[in-house]
Amino acid sequence: MSPSNAAGNVLEQRDRSRLRLFGQICGALLLAGAFLFRGALEKTMLGHMVAQLPMIFLGGLLLFGRAARNSAVLASYDRHGLTGLTALLLISSYWMIPRALEFSLTMPAYEAAKFASWALLGAVLPGSIARANIVIQLFFLGNYCAMTAIGGMLYQDVPEQLCNAYLKDDQALTGAFLIIVAVAAAVGWCIYRFPALNAPTPPAPVRD
16 A cells, blocks of 8 residues: 555544534533523424424434444344334334323423433444335335324314413314424435435437
């Protein structure tokens, strides 16, 4: 290897280290923000479900995702990504229950469980997706999107207020955003899995 190539590799590794450090700092800030500003975020159901929970998830992903993905111990318990993808369905469905959200407002143990479960999900999910083949990914994606969209429609259509802590209008607005989340997850997976969908269309050949 020539000195110039060696120097280039060193610089590339240094840039990657800086990028990882920046991501970890962003993850720590997201987790800190979700905790420190929980009063404002949890004031509405929309802020609670569509802002705070994703902040905790992304914080766990950025702070612990790389270490979890490279862990041989976690990989041994996550064959084909089944454990992490099952956790996605269980955790997201549980915290979609209005009563669970209400408990987290008044019970510190529920609040701690909410932060721990979503941060853990953010840490393990990237590795689980990488280990799963396209059929497994599509199965769990379909279940997640259907569950989220149906939950959003129920939030909008039920006549009664599902949670004492949040108003009916807030509940309906949250339902609309849950449907958007379901659609965005499906579109995002298609773009991730099929890069050709996101590639520019080549120009048509010019005929003489």
